[in-house]
Amino acid sequence: MAKERIIIIGSGIAGCTAALRLMQEYDVTIITKGSKEESNSMLAQGGVAAAMTKNDSPKKHFSDTFRAGCYHNKPLAVRELTTSGPIVIQKLIAAGMSFDQENDELALGLEGAHQMPRILHAGGDQTGKFLTTFLQNQLTKINWHEHLMATEIIKDHDQAIGVCALDTKNQLHTFYGEHIILATGGLGQLFPVTTNARTISGDGLALAYIAGAKLADMEFIQFHPTLLYLNGHCYGLISEAVRGEGAKLIRKDGTAVMEGVHSSLDLAPRDVVSATLSQEIEHGESVFLEISAVKNFEKRFPAITASLDKHQVPFRETKRIPVHPGAHFLMGGVRTDLNGKTSISGLYAIGEVANTGVHGANRLASNSLLETLVFGEKVADYIESHPVKQRNQPVSVSKPKLLQSPHLPEKQKLQEKIGEALGITRTEEKLTEFLSWLESFDTANNSFEEAEISHMLIVAKIIATSAKKRTESLGAHRILKGVIK
Numbered sequence: 001m002a003k004e005r006i007i008i009i010g011s012g013i014a015g016c017t018a019a020l021r022l023m024q025e026y027d028v029t030i031i032t033k034g035s036k037e038e039s040n041s042m043l044a045q046g047g048v049a050a051a052m053t054k055n056d057s058p059k060k061h062f063s064d065t066f067r068a069g070c071y072h073n074k075p076l077a078v079r080e081l082t083t084s085g086p087i088v089i090q091k092l093i094a095a096g097m098s099f100d101q102e103n104d105e106l107a108l109g110l111e112g113a114h115q116m117p118r119i120l121h122a123g124g125d126q127t128g129k130f131l132t133t134f135l136q137n138q139l140t141k142i143n144w145h146e147h148l149m150a151t152e153i154i155k156d157h158d159q160a161i162g163v164c165a166l167d168t169k170n171q172l173h174t175f176y177g178e179h180i181i182l183a184t185g186g187l188g189q190l191f192p193v194t195t196n197a198r199t200i201s202g203d204g205l206a207l208a209y210i211a212g213a214k215l216a217d218m219e220f221i222q223f224h225p226t227l228l229y230l231n232g233h234c235y236g237l238i239s240e241a242v243r244g245e246g247a248k249l250i251r252k253d254g255t256a257v258m259e260g261v262h263s264s265l266d267l268a269p270r271d272v273v274s275a276t277l278s279q280e281i282e283h284g285e286s287v288f289l290e291i292s293a294v295k296n297f298e299k300r301f302p303a304i305t306a307s308l309d310k311h312q313v314p315f316r317e318t319k320r321i322p323v324h325p326g327a328h329f330l331m332g333g334v335r336t337d338l339n340g341k342t343s344i345s346g347l348y349a350i351g352e353v354a355n356t357g358v359h360g361a362n363r364l365a366s367n368s369l370l371e372t373l374v375f376g377e378k379v380a381d382y383i384e385s386h387p388v389k390q391r392n393q394p395v396s397v398s399k400p401k402l403l404q405s406p407h408l409p410e411k412q413k414l415q416e417k418i419g420e421a422l423g424i425t426r427t428e429e430k431l432t433e434f435l436s437w438l439e440s441f442d443t444a445n446n447s448f449e450e451a452e453i454s455h456m457l458i459v460a461k462i463i464a465t466s467a468k469k470r471t472e473s474l475g476a477h478r479i480l481k482g483v484i485k
C-alpha cells in the first residue's frame with residue numbers, strides 16, 4: 001500500500017521533530033524558504049525550559065508560564081507543555097542529544113520570570129543550533145526542497161491537499177499530500193529591527209489565512225529587550241541568559257534601569273523590560289548590559305562573544321554591551337487544538353506559527369523551543385493514530401491569479417511602517433492610519449519577492465486589525481489612549 005504523504009513547510013525544530021517521528025512510515029517532504037540551516041530555531045540562544053529537578057515541578061513551570069502570559073493562556077495547553085516537557089527532554093537525551101552539564105548534572109540557566117533556574121542549554125548559547133543539527137542529522141528519509149517559497153495551500157472543497165511553491169527562478173512547483181504541516185516560524189522580519197532569521201516574515205500565517213484557516217491573538221508580539229546595538233543598527237540577540245547569569249541593564253551614567261520598575265528587576269517579564277528600555281531610549285538614553293558580575297562570560301556565551309568580537313565591541317575593557325529592543329516572537333498564530341490541527345481538515349500548524357494558547361499575551365523565556373518539541377511530537381502522535389486513505393491527485397489546480405504590474409511597497413518601506421504602527425507601543429490613530437496606508441496595495445504571486453511582500457502585507461493587516469480591536473493593554477500589546485505625538 002502506498003504510504004501517506006506528509007508535506008512539512010519549514011525546517012526548524014518543530015518541523016524536524018515531526019519529520020523525525022514520521023519519516024519511517026510516511027513519505028515526508030520538507031519545503032523550506034531558505035537553506036535548511038536558516039531558521040529561528042538555529043539562532044535560539046537561551047535554551048529549553050523544562051522542570052527537570054526534584055525541587056522544580058511542571059506545576060511551578062505552569063504557574064510561571066501563566067503569570068508571564070498575563071493569564072491570557074489556555075490552561076490545557078500550558079499543562080500539556082509543562083507536563084510533556086520533561087518527557088520530551090528525557091527522550092532527546094536518551095537519543096543522544098547532549099545538554100551542557102555542571103558537576104555531572106544538567107546545567108540549568110535562569111531567565112526572566114522563572115522562579116528558579118530551569119533552562120537547559122547546549123554549547124553555552126548555541127542551544128538552537130545544536131538541537132536543530134542533532135535532529136536534522138537523523139533525517140535520512142526526507143525529500144528536501146530548499147529555497148522554495150510556499151505560495152498557496154491547495155484545497156479540495158474544505159480539505160487541504162497540497163502546496164504550491166515558487167523556486168528562486170519563479171517556477172511553480174506543486175506537492176500533494178494527505179497531511180500538510182505549517183512549521184514556518186513567526187514574523188520577525190516584518191519589523192525593521194528583529195532577532196529573527198532572514199527568511200521569517202509571516203509566510204505560514206498568510207498561507208493559512210488565504211486558505212481560510214482561523215488565526216488568533218495576532219496582536220501579541222514579543223519584543224526582546226536586548227539586541228546588540230551599534231551606530232543606529234542592531235546585530236542579533238544578546239540572550240536573556242546573560243541577565244540570568246548576573247548582568248544588569250544600566251544607563252550611560254551607570255544607574256540601574258530596572259530599579260523601581262518591577263520586583264524582579266532585570267529578570268522581570270520580557271514585555272515589562274522591553275517597554276522600559278524603549279521608553280528610556282525614546283527619552284534619549286543609551287542602555288547597556290553591564291556584565292562584570294557574569295562569571296566566565298566567554299566560556300558560557302561563546303556565540304555572543306564571537307559576535308561582539310566580530311563587531312569590535314570592547315566589552316572586555318568596558319564590561320558594557322550596548323543594547324536595544326527588537327521584534328522577537330509572535331504569541332498568536334494559526335489557531336490549533338493540542339494536536340496541531342487547524343480549522344481546515346488536513347492542515348496542521350506547530351511551533352511559532354501556531355496558536356495553541358500556550359503563551360498567552362507574553363511568552364515565558366525559553367518556552368519556545370519546548371513548544372516546538374512538545375507539539376512536534378503531538379502532531380506526529382495524532383497523524384499516526386488517524387490513518388487516512390491516500391487521495392488521488394486532482395487533475396487540475398486553479399491557477400494563481402496573476403496581476404500585471406501589481407502595486408506593492410518596497411520591503412524596507414513596509415518594515416518601517418510596520419515598526420511605527422505595530423511596535424512596542426501602539427495608538428489607535430497610528431493603527432487606523434497604517435490600515436488605510438495598506439489599502440492602496442495589491443497582493444500578487446508572480447515571483448518569490450512579490451509573494452513574500454504580499455504575505456507581509458496580509459499579516460500586517462491582520463495584526464493591525466487585531467491590535468485595534470483590543471482597546472486595553474495586555475502583556476505584549478500596549479496601546480496608549482489619545483493621540484501620541
Ligand code: SIN
Nearest residue numbers: 045046239240365366
Ligand atoms: C534569549 O536567549 O534571550 C531568547 C530566549 C527566548 O526567546 O526564549
